[in-house]
Amino acid sequence: MCKQIPVLDLGISKNYPRQIKSDFSHQLTGEVKESVYLKEKAYFLQRGGSSEIIVDNEDAGFYIPKKRELWFRDLFGKEEKNINDIYDYEPVADGKEGWRVYVNENAYGSPVRSAVYKLVGEGKSVVSWNTEILTDGNYEIYIYSPVGGISKTIKVQRDPYALAKLKYMQYYTVKSGVNVYSAELNVRERTLDSWFLLGQFYLEKGKLSIELSDKGSEIDQIIQGDAVKIVYVSK
Incomplete structure (x- = not known):
C-alpha cells in the first residue's frame, strides 16, 4: 500500500514556488497511476x-x-x-x-x-x-x-x-x-x-x-x- 500525494506543477505561470503539494491524499493499493482532479480556483487562492x-x-x-x-x-x-x-x-x-x-x-x-x-x-x-x-x-x-x-x-x-x-x-x-x-x-x-x-x-x-x-x-x-x-x- 502506498500513499499518493497530488502535486500541482505551475509550469511557466510565474507562481512561486513552482510546485505545491495538495493537502488532500488517499490510499492506493497496487500500481500508482496518474490521476486528474478538478478543483475550484478558490482551493488554491486560500482567501x-x-x-x-x-x-x-x-x-x-x-x-x-x-x-x-x-x-x-x-x-x-x-x-x-x-x-x-x-x-x-x-x-x-x-x-x-x-x-x-x-x-x-x-x-x-x-x-x-x-x-x-x-x-x-x-x-x-x-x-x-x-x-x-x-x-x-x-x-x-x-x-x-x-x-x-x-x-x-x-x-x-x-x-x-x-x-x-x-x-x-x-x-x-x-x-x-x-x-x-x-x-x-x-x-x-x-x-x-x-x-x-x-x-x-x-x-x-x-x-x-x-x-x-x-x-x-x-x-x-x-x-x-x-x-x-x-x-x-x-x-
Whole structure:
C-alpha cells in the first residue's frame, strides 16, 4: 500500500514556488497511476470570506524596514530580473542581513507563497501589517505561521526535558485608534491549522496596524512573519 500525494506543477505561470503539494491524499493499493482532479480556483487562492480581512507579507499593506531592491512585480517589466535576487530558497539568518524573504510551499499567498524571517534580536526591529477597519467592534486576529518553518543557523544543545518544554514566543503590538494592545504567541504550540489565534481585540474604525518585533524567547530562534487575518465577531 502506498500513499499518493497530488502535486500541482505551475509550469511557466510565474507562481512561486513552482510546485505545491495538495493537502488532500488517499490510499492506493497496487500500481500508482496518474490521476486528474478538478478543483475550484478558490482551493488554491486560500482567501477568506467577506467578514475577514487578510493581509499577506506580499501585499501593499505590509511594511518591512529594509525594502528589497527588486520586487516580484519587476519580473513582469521590460528589464530581466532574477527571482533569486528577491527570495531565499535556502534561508540565511546569521543576524547580519535583517529581515529577509523566503519562498515555501507551506507559506500563505498567491501567486507567491512567501514569508519574512529574521534571527531573534533585541525587539528593536519591527515589521507590520496595515489595513483599514470599516466598523467599530470586537475582532479576532489570527497569525499565519508556515508548517515546518525554517532551520536555525545557531545550534544549541538541550537535554530532552528542556526540549520538551521549549517555547518560541513571538511578540506583537496591535494599534487601533487610541488603543494599543500587547500580545504574545507561542508558535511552537502547533495544531493541524497554520492559523494561530492571537486574541480578541476591540478595534476602532480607521487604521489598524499589527506589529511583530524581532524579540523572541530563545537565542537560536527564527522570528517569522507571513499573513494576518482579522475576523469580525460582534459590535
